[in-house]
Amino acid sequence: MKNLFLTTSILLLFLMVFSCSKQPDVVIEPEKLFYQPSNFQSPVYKIEKNPITKEGFELGKSLFYDGILSRDGSMSCGECHRQDFGFTHHLHDLSHGIDDQIGLRNSSSLQNLAWEKTFGWDGGVFDLDLFAISPIENPVEMDDKVPNVLEKLRKTEKYPVMFKNAFGSTEITSERFLKALSQFLLSLVSANSRYDKFMRKEEGVIFNATELAGMELFKQKCSSCHAGELFSDGSFRNNGLPPTERQQVVYRMVDGVKKAFIEPVIDDGRMRVTEMPEDKNKFKVPSLRNVEATKPYMHDGRFQTLDEVMNHYMTTVTATQNLDPLLNQNGKLGIPLTATEKTQIIAFLRTLTDREFLTDKRFTP
Amino acid sequence: MANCFAFCCTSKYTNMKTNKFFTFLVFLVIIITGASCKNDEINPNDKNSITLSFDNKVGDKSLVLGTGAYTNSSGEDFTVTTLNYFISNVSFKKEDGTVVKFPNNYFLVKQSDAGSLEAELKDVPAGNYKEVSFMVGVDSTRSTSDISQRVGVLDPASYGDDGMYWAWNSGYIFFKFEGTSSVVPTNATGKRPFQLHVGGFGGMTTKTANNLRTVTLPLANAATVRGNIAPEVHLFVDISKVFNGTTQIKLAQTNLVHGITAAIPIADNYKSMFSVDHVHNDAQ
Numbered sequence: 001m002k003n004l005f006l007t008t009s010i011l012l013l014f015l016m017v018f019s020c021s022k023q024p025d026v027v028i029e030p031e032k033l034f035y036q037p038s039n040f041q042s043p044v045y046k047i048e049k050n051p052i053t054k055e056g057f058e059l060g061k062s063l064f065y066d067g068i069l070s071r072d073g074s075m076s077c078g079e080c081h082r083q084d085f086g087f088t089h090h091l092h093d094l095s096h097g098i099d100d101q102i103g104l105r106n107s108s109s110l111q112n113l114a115w116e117k118t119f120g121w122d123g124g125v126f127d128l129d130l131f132a133i134s135p136i137e138n139p140v141e142m143d144d145k146v147p148n149v150l151e152k153l154r155k156t157e158k159y160p161v162m163f164k165n166a167f168g169s170t171e172i173t174s175e176r177f178l179k180a181l182s183q184f185l186l187s188l189v190s191a192n193s194r195y196d197k198f199m200r201k202e203e204g205v206i207f208n209a210t211e212l213a214g215m216e217l218f219k220q221k222c223s224s225c226h227a228g229e230l231f232s233d234g235s236f237r238n239n240g241l242p243p244t245e246r247q248q249v250v251y252r253m254v255d256g257v258k259k260a261f262i263e264p265v266i267d268d269g270r271m272r273v274t275e276m277p278e279d280k281n282k283f284k285v286p287s288l289r290n291v292e293a294t295k296p297y298m299h300d301g302r303f304q305t306l307d308e309v310m311n312h313y314m315t316t317v318t319a320t321q322n323l324d325p326l327l328n329q330n331g332k333l334g335i336p337l338t339a340t341e342k343t344q345i346i347a348f349l350r351t352l353t354d355r356e357f358l359t360d361k362r363f364t365p
Numbered sequence: 366m367a368n369c370f371a372f373c374c375t376s377k378y379t380n381m382k383t384n385k386f387f388t389f390l391v392f393l394v395i396i397i398t399g400a401s402c403k404n405d406e407i408n409p410n411d412k413n414s415i416t417l418s419f420d421n422k423v424g425d426k427s428l429v430l431g432t433g434a435y436t437n438s439s440g441e442d443f444t445v446t447t448l449n450y451f452i453s454n455v456s457f458k459k460e461d462g463t464v465v466k467f468p469n470n471y472f473l474v475k476q477s478d479a480g481s482l483e484a485e486l487k488d489v490p491a492g493n494y495k496e497v498s499f500m501v502g503v504d505s506t507r508s509t510s511d512i513s514q515r516v517g518v519l520d521p522a523s524y525g526d527d528g529m530y531w532a533w534n535s536g537y538i539f540f541k542f543e544g545t546s547s548v549v550p551t552n553a554t555g556k557r558p559f560q561l562h563v564g565g566f567g568g569m570t571t572k573t574a575n576n577l578r579t580v581t582l583p584l585a586n587a588a589t590v591r592g593n594i595a596p597e598v599h600l601f602v603d604i605s606k607v608f609n610g611t612t613q614i615k616l617a618q619t620n621l622v623h624g625i626t627a628a629i630p631i632a633d634n635y636k637s638m639f640s641v642d643h644v645h646n647d648a649q
Contacts, residue, residue, distance in 0.1 A: 049511055118570055124534035126569040129512040133522050134532040146522035174522035175512050254554045261553045273534050274571045275626045 033057050033183075033362075034114065037191030039199050039229050043114035045128055045186060052183045055165040060184030062162060063177070065365040068152050069132075070098055070142035077135065077181075080107040083363050086290035087111060087188065093301030097141040102248060104140075104267055106301035109294045111190040111357065112287065117234045121283045121299045124273040128185060129178045146174055153177070190289050190357035198351070199229075207351065213341075214348025221335050222345070224326055231288035231352065236270040237324040238281040240317035240333065241298060269299070280321050292353045306349060310342045411491035411592035415457065417484040417499070419474050420642070421448055421602045428604065430476055438609040441616045443559070447543040448476040448604060449529060450635075451503050451518070454579070455486055458496035460587065465489055471503065473518035473529065493587040497598055501635065502539030502577045508566040509535075531564060531623075538564045539576060540635060542607060548617040559616050561607065563632050565625030574625045576632040586644045597645040603638050610634025 034052045036043065050056075064081075067073040080095045081087040087110035089095045095107040105121050119125040125134060135141040136149060150172050153159040160170035167176050197205040207215065218226075227233040246265035251258050270279035283299045297303040303312065317327050317334035327334055337345070357363075421428040423435040428445060436442050452472040457465050472484040507519060515521055521530040521537070529538045540563040549557040567575040588596035608614045612630040622628050 046511075049513070120533070122534075123570060125532075126509070126535055127512070130521060130532075130535050133530070137528070137532050145525045147525045150522075174520050175515075178512055178522065250553075252554050259554075274568070274573055275624055276571070276573075279571075 029054070033187040035189060037189065037196065037229075039196060040112070040115060040191060041228065041230075044117050045114040045182075047114065047186070050129070050179045050182055050186075052186060053166065055162070056167070056180050056183040057187055059159075059162045059166045060180040060182065061363070061365075062158075063181055064184050068156070069136055069144065069149050071144040072098060074098060075142045077132070078365060080135075080141075081110050083360075084293070084358055085109075086190075086294035086358065088294045090295070093296050095141075097138070098143045099251065101140040101251065103138075104265065105299050106296060108286065109290060110185060111188050111289060112230060113188065114186050115230050118284065122270050122273045123236060123284050129182050132178055132181050146177070150174065150177060188357075188363060190354040192356045193289065193352045193354040195348075195351040196354070208347075210344050210347045211351055214344035214346070215351075217337075217341050217345050218348050221337065225285045225324075226288050232285045234285065236279060236282040236284055237326075238269075238283075238320060238322045239313075240320060240323050240327050241281075241300075241302070241312070242316055242318045243320060244300070244302070246300070267300070278322060282322060288349060289352050290354055290358065292350050293358055306346045307342070310337070310346060313337070314342065407491045407493075408592060409491065411590075412488045413491070413590050413592065413595040414485050414487045415489050415494070415588055415590060415595065416597045417452070417455065417486070417497070418597055418599045419452075419482045419484070419602050420599060421474075421476050421482070421604060424603060424605045428476060435605070437605055437616070439613065439615045439617075441546055441548045441608075443544050443546040443616060445476075445542070445544040445604070446558075447527065447541055449527065449538075450474050450501055450540040451529070451537060452484055452499050452501065453503055453507070454498075454500040455484070456498045457486075457489065457494040457588065458498070459492045460495050463492075465492075465494075471507070471517065471519050475527070477527075489590045491590050491592065493589050494584060494596075495587050496581060496583050497588075497641070498579060498581040500577055500579050501632070502564075503537040503566065504577060505566040505575075508537060509569050535569070536564045536566060538562050540632070542604065546616045546620070548615075549620045559620035561619075561622045561628075561631055563622070563628040563635075565628065574629055576625060576628055578632050578636040580636055580639045582639060582641050584641055584644055586646075588644050589646045591648075593649045594646050595649060599642045599645065601640045601642045603640070604635075606638035607631060607635050610637045 033054070034047060063069065063077075065076050065078040067076045069076060075098050080089040080097075082090050084090075089107040093106055095103040095105070097103055108121065113119075113128055116128070117126070119128060119131045120134070125131045133146055136144055136146055154172050159172065163172050163176060164170045166180055194205060198207055225233060225235065225237060247262050248265045250261045250263050252261060253259075268280050270282040270284075271277065273279070291306065295304060297306075297309050303309045313327075313335045314337050315334065317323070319328065319333060323333075423433070423445070426433065426435065428448065430445055430447070432444070434442065434444060450473075452474055453470070455467045455470060459465070467486050470484070470486060473481060474484070475481045503519065507514065519537075521532070524530060529541065530536070531538065540561075542561040544559055545557050546559055547557060549559050551557055563576050565574050565576040567573060567577070582600075584598065588598055590596060608616075611633050614630060614634065622631060
């Protein structure tokens with residue numbers, strides 16, 4: 001008996017060591033970097049205009065995690081978009097930028113971007129390739145200028161080589177820079193949640209009764225906005241958040257000296273882009289994929305838990321200007337749910353978590 | 366012209382002492398060549414460039430960034446620190462009504478950069494052009510095109526501190542006019558700046574105001590493109606018209622415009638700020 005135990009232990013140890021040492025390096029295969037999940041619709045992004053290569057992906061990833069994209073080197077894209085939190089800024093309601101300045105909104109999660117028609121909470125950017133200019137040049141985010149960033153990249157040892165590997169020559173242009181970032185971003189495909197596997201009828205994946213009930217309720221109560229396999233119809237809606245009176249600290253240079261000013265925060269959402277009163281208070285319906293990981297919630301990150309989010313829809317929906325008609329049925333605001341139903345919906349939402357995506361080593365710095 | 370004369374004169378002298386028939390022939394030659402010289406012999410295969418020269422002014426004063434002191438039609442004093450605008454979709458109309466278009470030439474005119482004040486349109490077919498037309502701004506096609514087509518002055522990531530692109534709301538700033546005025550209330554930093562930024566190509570995902578404006582100007586003296594003539598069209602650009610085109614704009618009230626709807630009257634006003642002062646048709 002003792003012998004058997006020893007032998008087994010040694011064997012196990014050996015196996016463990018063996019399996020550890022055999023753990024392969026992260027393999028990056030271009031054809032698998034971006035793919036069309038069978039349960040998704042066709043992508044919006046024209047992938048043929050920017051075919052993803054291993055070298056382009058690696059360049060994009062390196063840029064994404066490099067503070068060189070910011071004025072003082074302190075802020076990378078990855079700072080506000082952390083992989084383990086669905087590429088959002090964990091535990092920050094409003095994202096923090098350079099000099100610890102606070103941004104207007106909670107950073108969006110980055111996933112399945114090839115299927116998005118617009119980018120950002122107000123949808124002001126309509127092409128993924130053009131997105132990065134915005135955070136790089138925003139004074140409260142990375143506060144640099146793209147031409148200056150490109151100049152800094154040219155002076156490094158590694159980037160000209162990486163650009164050559166990705167695009168054939170060491171030339172660093174804005175097109176190449178932006179397309180490399182897009183290659184990395186496009187590869188962030190999340191379609192391996194338990195929900196996906198359940199829908200694809202993959203072996204051994206089952207939902208318990210609570211999750212099944214939650215899915216049914218979700219279809220009835222939530223899916224007119226959080227529609228389809230992306231769990232968003234990409235529209236802009238006012239979901240009745242009660243108004244808040246936020247103030248922000250703004251730094252300005254006065255005769256060469258940086259001074260702080262306190263100003264009220266005004267966030268009109270989509271109206272900021274279209275300038276139309278009917279778009280006031282509207283924000284893009286976010287995808288709910290990995291929603292368990294992307295806390296806090298809403299454009300201003302006001303809710304910390306899914307429970308708080310559900311409570312809002314059940315009890316605090318407020319008739320502000322342009323409240324979505326779906327949240328005002330015959331004068332009854334919000335979505336009526338029992339406590340049990342709330343629990344069931346949350347259980348279903350947790351099935352949208354894609355652990356493989358959140359821990360995929362290919363995306364890790 | 367010079368070639369014509371040489372030919373005529375040579376023919377004339379070599380045939381002087383021959384018979385009447387030859388004299389007649391010589392006169393015929395002179396008349397024919399003389400007439401065709403008057404018609405200026407447009408060789409349809411010849412091409413040359415036309416340069417649009419933008420001479421930015423305030424009323425009849427030349428524009429000097431920083432130090433120039435000006436007054437608008439409402440009696441408001443102002444100085445100018447920045448004047449930039451995009452010119453695109455240039456076209457020229459011939460005497461016979463045919464139009465030559467340049468859909469792929471985009472120019473960013475910046476008062477701070479002397480080299481940018483001249484926009485050269487290459488390979489214009491020989492002809493007499495009586496009208497010039499251009500767009501102020503970047504048309505909707507190019508405003509929404511793939512990054513690979515946004516090169517040169519259209520590279521949205523190329524502007525640095527003098528931004529001509531709204532990154533958070535994908536779109537070019539067509540016209541940027543900045544300065545100071547004592548009538549502008551002091552801002553948080555104790556300055557009195559005005560910033561008039563005009564953009565808006567009509568919207569991509571939602572229809573928004575369209576602030577693209579097309580300017581059409583007759584050329585009283587035609588631009589006569591020939592193999593050896595590359596005309597220069599000298600335009601006066603009177604930015605005081607920004608304040609009193611079709612709408613009176615007072616800096617005391619309108620001093621920070623960064624939007625699309627608010628910029629409509631500014632775009633309407635600056636449509637009338639361009640005029641053709643003269644055309645140079647000097648032989649090269």
